[in-house]
Amino acid sequence: MAKTEAKPQMKYDLDKYQVKKTNKVARVFIYIGLIVWALIDLFPIYWMFTFSLKSNDEVYGMNVMGLPKHWLWSNYTRALTTGNMPLYFLNSIIVTVAAIAISLVAAMMATYAMTRIVWKGRNLMNSFFMLGLTIPIHASIVPIFITLSKLHMVNSYLSLILPYAAFSLPMAILICTGFMNDIPHELDEAACIDGCGLWKTFFYVIIPLMKPALSTITIYSFLQCWNELMFANVFISKDSLKTLPVGIQALSGQHTTDWGPIGAALVIATFPTLIAYVFLSKKIQESFIAGAVKG
Amino acid sequence: MKGKLYKRFTVVLFLLPAIVLFVSVLVAPIIMSGYYSFFDLRSISTEGMEFCGVENYKELFTSGSISFWKALGNSMILAALSVFIQLPLSLGLALMLGKGIKGERIFLSIYFLPVLISTVVIGQLWLKIYNPDYGILNSVLANLGFKDVMPAGGWLGNKSSALWCVFIPTLWQYVGYHMLLMYAGVRSVSPELREAAKLDGATDSQVDRYIVIPTIKPIIKVSVIFAVTGSLKSFDLIYVLTNGGPFHATEVPSTLMINMLFLRNRYGMGSTIAILLIVLSFFFAILISIAFKERDIYGKNRSEAADEV
Numbered sequence: 098m099a100k101t102e103a104k105p106q107m108k109y110d111l112d113k114y115q116v117k118k119t120n121k122v123a124r125v126f127i128y129i130g131l132i133v134w135a136l137i138d139l140f141p142i143y144w145m146f147t148f149s150l151k152s153n154d155e156v157y158g159m160n161v162m163g164l165p166k167h168w169l170w171s172n173y174t175r176a177l178t179t180g181n182m183p184l185y186f187l188n189s190i191i192v193t194v195a196a197i198a199i200s201l202v203a204a205m206m207a208t209y210a211m212t213r214i215v216w217k218g219r220n221l222m223n224s225f226f227m228l229g230l231t232i233p234i235h236a237s238i239v240p241i242f243i244t245l246s247k248l249h250m251v252n253s254y255l256s257l258i259l260p261y262a263a264f265s266l267p268m269a270i271l272i273c274t275g276f277m278n279d280i281p282h283e284l285d286e287a288a289c290i291d292g293c294g295l296w297k298t299f300f301y302v303i304i305p306l307m308k309p310a311l312s313t314i315t316i317y318s319f320l321q322c323w324n325e326l327m328f329a330n331v332f333i334s335k336d337s338l339k340t341l342p343v344g345i346q347a348l349s350g351q352h353t354t355d356w357g358p359i360g361a362a363l364v365i366a367t368f369p370t371l372i373a374y375v376f377l378s379k380k381i382q383e384s385f386i387a388g389a390v391k392g
Numbered sequence: 393m394k395g396k397l398y399k400r401f402t403v404v405l406f407l408l409p410a411i412v413l414f415v416s417v418l419v420a421p422i423i424m425s426g427y428y429s430f431f432d433l434r435s436i437s438t439e440g441m442e443f444c445g446v447e448n449y450k451e452l453f454t455s456g457s458i459s460f461w462k463a464l465g466n467s468m469i470l471a472a473l474s475v476f477i478q479l480p481l482s483l484g485l486a487l488m489l490g491k492g493i494k495g496e497r498i499f500l501s502i503y504f505l506p507v508l509i510s511t512v513v514i515g516q517l518w519l520k521i522y523n524p525d526y527g528i529l530n531s532v533l534a535n536l537g538f539k540d541v542m543p544a545g546g547w548l549g550n551k552s553s554a555l556w557c558v559f560i561p562t563l564w565q566y567v568g569y570h571m572l573l574m575y576a577g578v579r580s581v582s583p584e585l586r587e588a589a590k591l592d593g594a595t596d597s598q599v600d601r602y603i604v605i606p607t608i609k610p611i612i613k614v615s616v617i618f619a620v621t622g623s624l625k626s627f628d629l630i631y632v633l634t635n636g637g638p639f640h641a642t643e644v645p646s647t648l649m650i651n652m653l654f655l656r657n658r659y660g661m662g663s664t665i666a667i668l669l670i671v672l673s674f675f676f677a678i679l680i681s682i683a684f685k686e687r688d689i690y691g692k693n694r695s696e697a698a699d700e701v
Contacts, residue, residue, distance in 0.1 A: 123596065127488045134485060135502045138568065142505070144528055145517050157526050199413070207410035210403045226410070229418055231677050233625040235646050236666040237421035239428060239659050244421075246436045263417035266410060295402045324510040326628045327646070331654065342512040346632065349516055356520065363513045370508045378501045381508070385569065386576045389614050 145367075149173070149360030156356045172357035173365070180351065181336060182362060185344030192254055192340055193322040196261035197315055203262070204269035204314065205307065209299050211270075212277045213285060223274070229267030234260075235327055242331060256332045257340070261325060265318035272317065272387055276310035277303065316377075316384040320370070341366050422670065425663040433660035441660070448664040458652075460665070463636075463643040464672075470559055470644070471623035471676075478563050479615055482570035487600050489571075490578030500575065503568035511565070515632025518561040522547040522633075548634050554641040558633055562626070570615045577608030613684040620676045624669060645669050 148156050149172055150165040176182055207226070211219045241260060245251045280303065288298045326342045333339055339347065345366055349359050374381060432444040452460045485503060489496055506514065521528050524546035533541055543550035547557045581604050589599050605612075627646040630636065636643035636651065645665055653662040 131488055131499050135499055138502050138506060141517055203409040203413055206406040210406035214403055216403055231673050233669050233673050236670045237418055239663045240421035240424035243436050260417050263413045266414055326512055342510055345512050363516055366513050367509050374508055382504055382572055385572060389573050
């Protein structure tokens, strides 16, 4: 990264006053490079899809890389029936949706208080929340685990929902702040003149204008919560409460030699995000950019 | 006066949910971690736990069986690999994409795809890829003419290859993420600036070097911070692939912490590792910010120079 230290030495030369075009050969190399990386990205995913539909005979030598000769959909029924995949799926949805909802509400309210209402120490408050962006979340696992055990709250949805909501909070506030600063203050003033208090301004002026922020935060937090493994692994031991990441781990322990059903389970777990990505790729990419760049 | 009270009440009420959540799940537990790290806590019952001063820290730094230094070294190696292999690769892809290529959006979407897949899924998938008997890696290598290149014990089972094999899926997954951030930066460079430089006879690579890269320095900084702190925090993938094995070859602080807690019931020691993780994360975040602050000035000078030429 630190290689470009030499200062540019460009002489002003009238004879050279013409636009240089991108070299044709270079362009070909660029395409080759881009396509090679695209293939590297896609091949493992393609392979996952194929072996989820193959029998062990095909996986173990007859047909390692090609498309399955016999499309074995029964792998999917086995993945769905032997473990508790549908239940894990449902648990993941419950936990993720609840965590996102809580962090959204908390973040919106806090951001409103910190950006639209003038009071001493609001910047300090904001920095306080931003500390959460650097802190590794696992650092709090011991005391949370001990406290939850004492309260007999391990093995409950709440033991995952609250931590997930808290960990999504700093990023949610960060993104909210970015979006809320873009809303002109004149709107607040106009609302005030029309007789709105702080509360009405929040509910009738700010919230309707924050819709883009909501979807950005939802996308960002969704992936964080949906994929979280450490807390889910430690706090949940009851099978009926396991989330997808933990469930897949358990399932692959049961099917170590049977690749088809594991592949099917992996595909099932990936499917919702893939479908969402197909329809929302631009919005999802923008959310990730907003999450990183606004910091 | 009534208005002021109303304002105060509103501020407090609006901040309340966020503060309660943040303090109870993040701030208070971390303070508690700091507290527990001075105790010899070996069960979840905290009554009668023994104060042991800095014994935990001492043991962690000196004990050979805990191998904290090995874990820290491994995460430093992973961080270095990310910064010096992953980020240049992402930057290269972003620069290539930023040139106005046909199918830009398709490439972008493909590169970003792995970021969205759960790490557990990716871990399980790569377990299959690395599988010593039927894995696709061996088949691909065999087709390319490399037979029997797999190290003894399997890709993930061999002490010297395991760390690399853990790094490669990370690389595979996150190149797209850093590429996306950098691409957004590359796109934000104004076309006039590019045109002006080209009019002055700059080649494509000179434009990249003297205009685009200095402009996206702040984004590169964010990427470096994410890559380094991400390596310090890395857990999911290593837990799925090797759980720190073989013989601590892929141990990182967070796998060490989890094993301390739930295999050896050493909650005090686990807290000690947690505290060190926090300290290290902040240390590196600040270090990187300082390192880039100086560069920013150069970067500015350079882009201004390119502007004037």
